[in-house]
Amino acid sequence: MFSPHGPTLRELAVQALSSVEHGYDLLAPKFDHTPFRTPDSVLEAVEGALEPMGPFDRGLDLCCGTGAGVDVLRTVCREGVTGVDISAGMLAVGREQARAVGQPDVTWVRGDARALPFGPVFDLVVSFGAFGHFLPAELPGLFAQVHSVLRPGGRFAFPVAAPPRPASPWYWALLGFDTAMRVRNALWRPPFVMYYRAFRLGDVRRELVRAGFRVELVALPGFGQRPDGSPRCRMVVATRESGTAGA
Template sequence: MADWSGRDYSRVSSLQRSVAAETLAELVVDGGEWVLDIGCGDGFLTREVAARLPRGYIVGVDASPRMVAAAGQTGATAPAGPVFVCADARRLPFGPSFDMVISFNALHWVPRLGEALRGIAAAVRPGGKALIQMVCGSARPSIESTAMQVTRGQRWAPYFAAFSAPFSHPDPADFRELAQDCGLQIDALAVREREWDFESTDQFTAWCTVGCTAWTDLLPEFERAAFIDELVSTYQSVAGRPGLFRFMQLRAELHT
């Protein structure tokens, strides 16, 4: 999994924070829960939840050491923590310790999603809850599948000969069965088409540069900007105009 720069992510993460803020507005807690935030990134949203837990606690985990380092630099902002841990969502180092697991805009970066869902089920206490928000499958190509298309071009294919897709976009119709097989029951499932206007090709390019390191880390440094430029150009025909990002979002409320 990619080791994203926490500093760079903070600079371009307005989309992720805006989308997650909508879900946070609907997050119901009584203030005493122990919460696990999977894919905490730079810790911004983890700290937002911590402020709602005066009698509880929250742990944020991310597979990216640089993300965890950036999150830890800010320090605790509430009695609830947070504490940040570097861990792969597919191999969580926790037993059934949490009342709730949350994950906003992160699990689509887990290639084997079922392993992460089983880990969530194992980390939640009996009767505990989970709230997952992630990009899901769609008839329209995603920015990630477009990146895979670009890798097959003559210029790039030699760099990606043994490369496999570093993401998972589940079909919403299959997600319920997958969750159940992993020990989670779905209470509510919604799918929504979203779009975000970066307002310019330059801003969209900056966002892709940070978010596509799973691809560009395999390239010589002098080729990376050209790869991102081709990705942005190719994706423009998918989105319909420059600077527009479109995606399908799955939101699931679950319990063990």
């Protein structure tokens, strides 16, 4: 699962026994060589689905990490791109990588997604692979924060994969991972919140609507269909309605 340039088992163990913030600070130099980074195929699919909806003016990559989603925003946004993350280490890597490839127009901001340091200045917010770090009870506040930084008519977009079926090995792998994390958090402090099965589409849609969004689902056809004909991967597009206020 990891390239030779990725973290060692010992490094992963140290990171897993840290807080979310400090764990990602430690992981940051090798993060792009792990399977935790969003695959390019997902980024490209979201970019392709967003292009017909744009162009947008200003974009925000929420929980940006080292900036995998920044290139998506730079393609579909005309004015400015901002990445926000709680980990200073991840931001430092993202900033250095952007500088190395000549992307000085990206603004990197350290901040908590549950208390965003922005006003309603963005037309598009995206996020990739970060929602496992939020407990279900935190979704209303998180979505209210996203709502508060979007201009009326602005969109909040993110991919969601269909959950694996019980017959799939991935189902049991994810169940085992979540169980191990819950045991770890029951026995060790500080907690490391990372639950892959806690972000359920039905709950997400309900909380987005409560926060004042109009929600639609866009199939990402490049990932195929399940046996019942439903898409294996969708993009959630939540639009801030004019005149609505967040929860």
